[in-house]
Amino acid sequence: MIIKNPTKKLGKTLALVTAMSAATFASVAQADWKGWNIHNTGYPVTVAMDSFIKDAEKVTDGRVSGRVYNGAVLGSQSDAIQMLQVGGIQFAGFNLGPMGDAVPEVNVVSLPFIFKSLDHMHRVMDGPVGDQLSDAMAKKGIISLAWYDGGARSFYNTSKPIKTPADMKGEKFRVMNNELYVGMVEALGGNATPMAYSEVYQSLKTGVVDGAENNWPSYDSSNHFEVAPYYSLTEHLILPECLCVSVKAWNGLSSSDQVAVKKAARDSSTLQRKLWAERDTESRKKVLASGVKFNEIKDKSAFQNAMKPVYAKAVKDNPSLKTFIDQIQNTQ
Ligand code: GTR
Numbered sequence: 001m002i003i004k005n006p007t008k009k010l011g012k013t014l015a016l017v018t019a020m021s022a023a024t025f026a027s028v029a030q031a032d033w034k035g036w037n038i039h040n041t042g043y044p045v046t047v048a049m050d051s052f053i054k055d056a057e058k059v060t061d062g063r064v065s066g067r068v069y070n071g072a073v074l075g076s077q078s079d080a081i082q083m084l085q086v087g088g089i090q091f092a093g094f095n096l097g098p099m100g101d102a103v104p105e106v107n108v109v110s111l112p113f114i115f116k117s118l119d120h121m122h123r124v125m126d127g128p129v130g131d132q133l134s135d136a137m138a139k140k141g142i143i144s145l146a147w148y149d150g151g152a153r154s155f156y157n158t159s160k161p162i163k164t165p166a167d168m169k170g171e172k173f174r175v176m177n178n179e180l181y182v183g184m185v186e187a188l189g190g191n192a193t194p195m196a197y198s199e200v201y202q203s204l205k206t207g208v209v210d211g212a213e214n215n216w217p218s219y220d221s222s223n224h225f226e227v228a229p230y231y232s233l234t235e236h237l238i239l240p241e242c243l244c245v246s247v248k249a250w251n252g253l254s255s256s257d258q259v260a261v262k263k264a265a266r267d268s269s270t271l272q273r274k275l276w277a278e279r280d281t282e283s284r285k286k287v288l289a290s291g292v293k294f295n296e297i298k299d300k301s302a303f304q305n306a307m308k309p310v311y312a313k314a315v316k317d318n319p320s321l322k323t324f325i326d327q328i329q330n331t332q
Helices: 006-018 022-029 044-059 077-086 104-110 118-125 128-139 179-187 197-206 216-221 247-251 255-289 301-305 308-317 321-329
Strands: 032-036 065-069 091-095 142-148 152-157 172-175 191-194 211-214 230-238 241-246 293-295
Touching: 032 044, 032 077, 044 065, 044 091, 044 142, 044 241, 044 255, 077 091, 077 142, 077 241, 104 128, 104 179, 104 308, 104 321, 118 128, 118 230, 128 142, 128 321, 142 247, 142 255, 172 179, 172 197, 179 191, 179 308, 197 211, 211 230, 216 255, 241 247, 241 255, 308 321
Parallel strands: 032 065, 032 091, 172 191, 172 211, 230 293
Antiparallel strands: 091 241, 142 241, 152 211, 152 230
């Protein structure tokens, strides 16, 4: 569901947080951090988040401690972004894709084909653009401590390869919660349904949607490959992920603890990126061996050219994106 009225939704979340038990708040006062994670045991983000919170405990002599709740048991990513903003949870591993509603500047990373490669994304996010996006997020209550990898996302579906945009006609694709992705699929000729990650497997299986899009590791770990075995290498999105902390939790730390916790976060990012590269290869091998029908798209220009109206609308809706687009395109 697209959140049409974020203020109203935020009000609901605030009420939810207020209704949370006093015990929760008492433990938060002792810096007992609750971490939201969408993935399961063994996934690169999960391993890195566990390593971060353990390290944070060590380097702060226990002034920060906590645990990671896997599998989105604390709520969908859209809900978790709002919970983090109001301090209902203290840290999270977020894909930047669904963050556009909360922090419009972040939508620049959701523009299809904006990054030329994973290395290009690293150079951008580890440079001034990443810092500016962090500043924009901080203004909205989200402290981004480190950038994680999320690979390249491609389309997959139940019945046929997507060789050109024409193959998307009449197909319904699940997208993450962001209007920009609805525009992206429509510009390619398909139909789009925003939906929480946890609902996608069943929706593919029962035909509520015909396809979705994701990177190799998530296509594998979610078992979507079992029900949507045509994977077409569009690589239309290279989305960074972040290890984020709520501004409330962050402000509760002394400045020396902030430095130490930030270092723990950066170290977890080094670990995550290494694990990501390994998992990307492993997952690809695994799903291909299990019979996934792989369609490599040598020339992606038809997909890229179809994105012009998506860029135009994004800049019209948020003129500040123009400078970010130029900065990213000028980053070698
Ligand atoms: C994964 C990503 C998750 C989530 C998911 C999705 O690749 O790591 O955070 O955004 O995709 O499609 O919802």
